[in-house]
Amino acid sequence: MSNLTAPRSPSSSVGDYLKAVWELARDSGxxxxxxxxxxxxxxxxxxxxxxxxxxxxxxxxxxxxxxxxTLTGRGRxxxxxxxxxHRLIETFLLGHLGYSWEEVHEEAERxxxxxxxxxxxxxxxxxxxxxxxxxxxxxxxxxxxxxxDDSFQxxxxxxxxxxxxxxxxxxxxxxxxxxxxxxLTPGRLLTVREVRALDAVVxxxxxxxxxxxxxEALARSIFVQKSQ
Amino acid sequence: MSNLTAPRSPSSSVGDYLKAVWELARDSGxxxxxxxxxxxxxxxxxxxxxxxxxxxxxxxxxxxxxxxxTLTGRGRxxxxxxxxxHRLIETFLLGHLGYSWEEVHEEAERxxxxxxxxxxxxxxxxxxxxxxxxxxxxxxxxxxxxxxDDSFQxxxxxxxxxxxxxxxxxxxxxxxxxxxxxxLTPGRLLTVREVRALDAVVxxxxxxxxxxxxxEALARSIFVQKSQ
DNA sequence: TAAAAATATTAGGTTTATCTAATCTTATAT
DNA sequence: ATATAAGATTAGATAAACCTAATATTTTTA
Numbered sequence: 001m002s003n004l005t006a007p008r009s010p011s012s013s014v015g016d017y018l019k020a021v022w023e024l025a026r027d028s029g030x031x032x033x034x035x036x037x038x039x040x041x042x043x044x045x046x047x048x049x050x051x052x053x054x055x056x057x058x059x060x061x062x063x064x065x066x067x068x069x070t071l072t073g074r075g076r077x078x079x080x081x082x083x084x085x086h087r088l089i090e091t092f093l094l095g096h097l098g099y100s101w102e103e104v105h106e107e108a109e110r111x112x113x114x115x116x117x118x119x120x121x122x123x124x125x126x127x128x129x130x131x132x133x134x135x136x137x138x139x140x141x142x143x144x145x146x147x148x149d150d151s152f153q154x155x156x157x158x159x160x161x162x163x164x165x166x167x168x169x170x171x172x173x174x175x176x177x178x179x180x181x182x183x184l185t186p187g188r189l190l191t192v193r194e195v196r197a198l199d200a201v202v203x204x205x206x207x208x209x210x211x212x213x214x215x216e217a218l219a220r221s222i223f224v225q226k227s228q
Numbered sequence: 229m230s231n232l233t234a235p236r237s238p239s240s241s242v243g244d245y246l247k248a249v250w251e252l253a254r255d256s257g258x259x260x261x262x263x264x265x266x267x268x269x270x271x272x273x274x275x276x277x278x279x280x281x282x283x284x285x286x287x288x289x290x291x292x293x294x295x296x297x298t299l300t301g302r303g304r305x306x307x308x309x310x311x312x313x314h315r316l317i318e319t320f321l322l323g324h325l326g327y328s329w330e331e332v333h334e335e336a337e338r339x340x341x342x343x344x345x346x347x348x349x350x351x352x353x354x355x356x357x358x359x360x361x362x363x364x365x366x367x368x369x370x371x372x373x374x375x376x377d378d379s380f381q382x383x384x385x386x387x388x389x390x391x392x393x394x395x396x397x398x399x400x401x402x403x404x405x406x407x408x409x410x411x412l413t414p415g416r417l418l419t420v421r422e423v424r425a426l427d428a429v430v431x432x433x434x435x436x437x438x439x440x441x442x443x444e445a446l447a448r449s450i451f452v453q454k455s456q
Numbered sequence: 457t458a459a460a461a462a463t464a465t466t467a468g469g470t471t472t473a474t475c476t477a478a479t480c481t482t483a484t485a486t
Numbered sequence: 487a488t489a490t491a492a493g494a495t496t497a498g499a500t501a502a503a504c505c506t507a508a509t510a511t512t513t514t515t516a
Contacts, residue, residue, distance in 0.1 A: 013503065034464055047504055049465050054502095066464055066511060097350040107347055114342030119335055122325040241473065262494055275474055277495050282472095294481060294494055 012113035015082050016041055017051050018060060021069055022079040031068030077144035084140040085112040085120050087133040092123060094134045101180070102173035135176075136167030136186030136223070154192075154202055155219040161192045163224035175221050182212060189227060243310050243341060244269055245279050246288060249297055250307035259296030305372040312368040313340040313348050315361040320351060322362045329408070330401035363404075364395030364414030364451070379451040382420075382430055383444065389420045391452035403449045410440060417455060 020040045024032040034052070038045040056063040060075035071079060089108040093099040099107065115123075121142060124130075131147070132138055138147040151166035165188045168179050179185065183206065190204040193211070200216040214222070248268045252260040262280070266273040284291040288303035299307060317336040321327040327335065343351075349370060352358075359375070360366055366375040379394035393416045396407050407413065411434065418432040421439070428444040442450070 035462090043503085044505060045464065046466080046506080050503085053465095093347075097347070097354055099350070103346070107344060110342050110344070111339070111347075114338045116335060116338070118331070119321075119325070119339075122327070126325055263492090271473085272475060273494065274476080274496080278473080281495095 014051070014055065014058075014060070015078065015113060017048070017055060018071065018075055018079040019082050019086075021061060021071055022076065022083070025070065031070045033068045037069075080140040080144050080146055081117075082112055083146075084142065085115060087137060087139045088120060088123050088127065088130070089115070090135075091127055091130055091133045091139075095127070100173070101170075101176040105170065132167075132186065134186075135170045136165065137170070151223040151225050153220050154190075154204070154214065154222040154224050155195070155200055155216065157192045157195060157202070157224060159192055159194050162227040163190050163192060164188070164227045165190065165222055166225045167223045169221040169223070172217075172221065175218065178218070179222070183210075184212065184222060190224065242279070242283065242286075242288070243306065245276070245283060246299065246303055246307040247310050247314075249289060249299055250304065250311070253298065259298045261296045265297075308368040308372050308374055309345075310340055311374075312370065313343060315365060315367045316348060316351050316355065316358075317343070318363075319355055319358055319361050319367075323355070328401070329398070329404040333398065360395075360414065362414075363398045364393065365398070379453050381448050382418075382432070382442065382450040382452050383423070383428055383447040385420045385423060385430070385452060387420055387422050390455040391418050391420060392416070392455045393418065393450055394453045395451045397449040397451070400445075400449070403446065406446070407450070411438075412440065412450060418452065 017037065020037045021032040024030075024036050024040070034045045034048045037048045041048075052061060052063045052069045055061040055069065055075065059072060060078060061069040061071055063069040086108050089111050090104050093104045093107060094101075124142070130139060138149060140146040149166075154163070157163055165184060165186050167186055168176060168184070170176065184190075189207050192202065192204050194201075194203040196202075200219065201213055202219040203211060203213045205211050245265065248265045249260040252258075252264050252268070262273045262276045265276045269276075280289065280291045280297045283289040283297065283303065287300060288306060289297040289299055291297040314336050317339050318332050321332045321335060322329075352370070358367060366377065368374045377394075382391070385391055393412060393414050395414055396404060396412070398404065412418075417435050420430065420432050422429075422431040424430075428447065429441055430447040431439060431441045433439050
């Protein structure tokens with residue numbers, strides 16, 4: 001019965017690995033190590049070694065033993081397809097179902113494996129084809145292209161600069177909550193007053209003239225672009 | 229890592245079997261046979277025998293070899309939880325994402341395994357807590373109760389009766405499309421003009437005085453209740 | 457630079473869900 | 487009432503993901 005071994009699209013767990021490799025490469029610029037992927041997916045390093053070998057066979061990563069894995073073109077576009085789904089789903093959960101920052105990630109993680117491309121595109125339509133998710137992260141286009149991201153951490157800015165918040169890191173929900181409450185959200189314009197080397201505290205002034213002093217953890221979570 | 233063999237909620241395929249047993253019992257009133265469940269889920273009868281034994285161990289069905297399976301209380305409420313999800317998701321896909329009757333079932337089938345109870349309740353909220361899906365089928369309540377269904381097929385009605393369309397069968401998308409086009413949808417009031425034994429054609433008149441002659445396939449797909 | 461520490465891989469299992477083929481039980485029909 | 491057909495079960499495999507324990511390689515540090 002339907003044992004034609006239909007070569008279905010990569011299984012959901014293949015996708016998890018591809019996304020993890022993509023995210024690690026994005027943050028570090030290097031090949032993804034067994035250990036890091038294992039930590040991110042909460043599996044054993046042995047499982048990752050195994051999967052890397054399989055992904056290599058499938059032509060989704062290039063992998064050299066003891067050296068980690070890098071996405072191939074196909075691997076990257078598969079990963080971006082999932083990232084697109086994830087970010088559209090998060091946008092929906094936050095904007096229409098009343099999810100909080102904390103809850104949204106986990107639900108989106110599960111949903112992104114279950115929805116079809118058809119669903120994804122209809123959801124994009126429903127949401128008005130947003131180009132960024134609520135954290136400010138760009139949503140990859142349906143054709144697998146992704147807006148280049150030239151933002152940098154607020155902690156790297158210089159005093160006197162005018163910057164625009166591009167995105168906020170989605171790793172820590174409590175940080176996200178704080179930033180939301182103080183209106184430090186994507187799109188906001190900031191003037192950098194001081195970047196103190198000593199304790200990494202950054203002082204900025206927002207559009208309303210409100211001043212904020214942000215410690216390292218916060219300044220690292222805010223990514224900005226130079227404003228003209 | 230995290231190998232505590234957490235007794236997670238029944239796996240997605242367990243849910244498929246429970247729903248199949250529930251649906252077959254609803255339509256036939258009997259224990260579900262290996263063969264019928266196998267056909268419905270497109271798996272081999274051997275797989276069903278296997279799963280029946282496992283479901284029995286889990287206390288979700290009562291099962292006697294060669295005699296088929298019936299849901300226990302727990303099995304039924306688990307099945308209804310999935311039916312609730314399914315019907316809410318269908319309501320959303322049809323009402324907000326522009327899905328057609330044909331497409332909706334398959335997508336909902338996949339999604340219902342991925343969403344959490346939290347998602348389900350937020351979606352219910354978003355949809356305004358509907359009590360019926362777009363086919364007219366009642367949506368089980370969050371507490372696992374289901375409105376009793378005393379509807380019957382239009383073919384069983386008698387000439388002269390006033391009936392209200394309660395639900396339309398969702399098995400055949402082309403039938404559904406025809407009914408939709410002719411406004412024979414849940415909630416509509418009909419007067420039965422003739423039920424011809426000879427060829428099972430039923431003639432009805434709708435609220436606008438429009439007359440419809442419906443052959444067996446159509447008359448069997450429309451479920452009605454007596455109107456007062 | 458050699459020993460120790462950190463990482464990675466391989467080997468050998470386990471679980472879930474499936475299959476096919478062979479056998480067994482129940483139902484049907486002559 | 488018995489032979490045949492239909493349906494169900496068991497046995498034995500397979501594939502995907504995972505694990506632990508043992509071993510190998512690379513990196514760090516003394």
